[in-house]
Amino acid sequence: MAEGTGRPGAYRKGIERRRQILDHAIDLFTRRGADGASLRSVAEVIGVSHAALRHYFSSRDALLVEAYREHERRHSRPEDPAAGGPVAQMARSADRNRVVPGLVQLYATLTADALQEQHPLTREFVQARFARVRGELAQAVVQGQREGRIAADVDPHEAAALVVAASDGLQVQWLLDPGGVDVRRSLELLERVLPSRPQEPSPAEPPAAGAPGDEGGG
Amino acid sequence: MAEGTGRPGAYRKGIERRRQILDHAIDLFTRRGADGASLRSVAEVIGVSHAALRHYFSSRDALLVEAYREHERRHSRPEDPAAGGPVAQMARSADRNRVVPGLVQLYATLTADALQEQHPLTREFVQARFARVRGELAQAVVQGQREGRIAADVDPHEAAALVVAASDGLQVQWLLDPGGVDVRRSLELLERVLPSRPQEPSPAEPPAAGAPGDEGGG
Numbered sequence: 001m002a003e004g005t006g007r008p009g010a011y012r013k014g015i016e017r018r019r020q021i022l023d024h025a026i027d028l029f030t031r032r033g034a035d036g037a038s039l040r041s042v043a044e045v046i047g048v049s050h051a052a053l054r055h056y057f058s059s060r061d062a063l064l065v066e067a068y069r070e071h072e073r074r075h076s077r078p079e080d081p082a083a084g085g086p087v088a089q090m091a092r093s094a095d096r097n098r099v100v101p102g103l104v105q106l107y108a109t110l111t112a113d114a115l116q117e118q119h120p121l122t123r124e125f126v127q128a129r130f131a132r133v134r135g136e137l138a139q140a141v142v143q144g145q146r147e148g149r150i151a152a153d154v155d156p157h158e159a160a161a162l163v164v165a166a167s168d169g170l171q172v173q174w175l176l177d178p179g180g181v182d183v184r185r186s187l188e189l190l191e192r193v194l195p196s197r198p199q200e201p202s203p204a205e206p207p208a209a210g211a212p213g214d215e216g217g218g
Numbered sequence: 219m220a221e222g223t224g225r226p227g228a229y230r231k232g233i234e235r236r237r238q239i240l241d242h243a244i245d246l247f248t249r250r251g252a253d254g255a256s257l258r259s260v261a262e263v264i265g266v267s268h269a270a271l272r273h274y275f276s277s278r279d280a281l282l283v284e285a286y287r288e289h290e291r292r293h294s295r296p297e298d299p300a301a302g303g304p305v306a307q308m309a310r311s312a313d314r315n316r317v318v319p320g321l322v323q324l325y326a327t328l329t330a331d332a333l334q335e336q337h338p339l340t341r342e343f344v345q346a347r348f349a350r351v352r353g354e355l356a357q358a359v360v361q362g363q364r365e366g367r368i369a370a371d372v373d374p375h376e377a378a379a380l381v382v383a384a385s386d387g388l389q390v391q392w393l394l395d396p397g398g399v400d401v402r403r404s405l406e407l408l409e410r411v412l413p414s415r416p417q418e419p420s421p422a423e424p425p426a427a428g429a430p431g432d433e434g435g436g
Binding site: 032033035036104105108109111112113114115116117118119123126127130131134154155157158159161162164165166167168169170172173175176177180181182185186187189190192193 | 250251254322323326330331332334337341345348349352372373375376377380383384385386387388390391393394395398400403404405407408410411
């Protein structure tokens with residue numbers, strides 16, 4: 001309501017100001033996670049007034065969701081949905097997260113909040129995000145089945161949920177025990193069910209009967 | 219300090235009282251999760267004074283951790299570590315959790331808290347729990363390798379971390395989308411890497427070379 005009070009210059013300035021605040025918030029969460037972050041404490045740390053922060057973000061939940069959404073938008077790549085298969089895709093994303101543990105914490109906070117009644121906005125964001133990511137990975141599974149890499153009797157949606165879950169859960173365990181958990185190596189065990197590349201025949205693992213081999217890949 | 223003031227009767231009564239409070243807290247968290255639970259709000263809901271609750275649980279974190287620990291203690295079964303393989307074990311545990319979504323929420327809250335600096339006690343509990351569960355599942359993987367069900371080149375610790383992660387992550391997705399995610403069916407995809415039972419030879423999946431068959435186990 002207070003936004004866009006008529007003058008185009010003011011509107012543009014408002015957008016710019018909002019982006020700056022989001023930059024600071026992402027930077028703050030990257031360094032410290034988002035636990036115990038209230039609008040008031042965030043305003044204090046990033047040096048804006050509580051009123052200014054509330055002008056752009058109506059609640060703590062709105063700020064956390066927008067910060068995470070913006071972080072993902074900046075780091076998403078226009079990826080070929082089928083590039084490298086579902087496991088390779090998640091492994092790359094997990095690799096990128098290694099350098100921003102604070103945002104993995106933020107993600108865990110959003111997910112835990114989403115399970116609680118008191119956070120409807122967070123819930124909506126996390127639900128939609130899970131549905132989208134599962135949809136993309138299911139596509140990659142279907143592609144792998146078309147190319148004969150992935151067994152035809154694997155349900156793409158069940159497999160997609162598994163890959164997302166494994167990646168999320170492994171990152172949490174890694175944050176708590178960086179020396180004891182290797183996200184990539186554990187994830188790569190899933191390659192045995194959902195291969196990203198054609199399987200090479202080996203004495204221990206004969207190729208599945210009926211694998212099409214060289215169909216030229218759609 | 220206030221505890222055990224000399225009289226054995228008072229001490230026994232204290233233990234009993236603590237157990238009653240824990241019962242009420244577990245019941246409360248089962249129904250509503252633990253989000254936003256402060257010692258004060260929990261005391262109000264379960265009908266004890268804030269001072270009494272603080273006498274037994276020094277902080278919100280201590281109450282949440284003890285409630286979850288006690289819940290797990292009551293529902294743990296003296297399970298043969300090798301019974302049914304690592305995936306089957308986690309699937310059974312996930313099945314038990316279906317009826318107590320509030321405690322899955324509590325678990326997610328504990329895990330998210332554990333990632334934040336401000337919750338050292340929760341962190342210690344969650345770290346130790348992950349290490350213990352991974353250790354048990356790694357044993358089950360080793361057992362599966364001895365029995366020739368699981369490929370020898372699977373690292374038991376990497377596999378254990380994967381199974382825990384998949385189970386944790388799938389339960390979160392299921393809570394947010396009960397109709398769209400089937401924990402058991404997604405988990406069972408892991409059976410293809412970590413079989414709980416000897417694989418039946420089929421045209422599509424020949425038995426692994428060198429499977430020992432009947433060594434008598436144990």
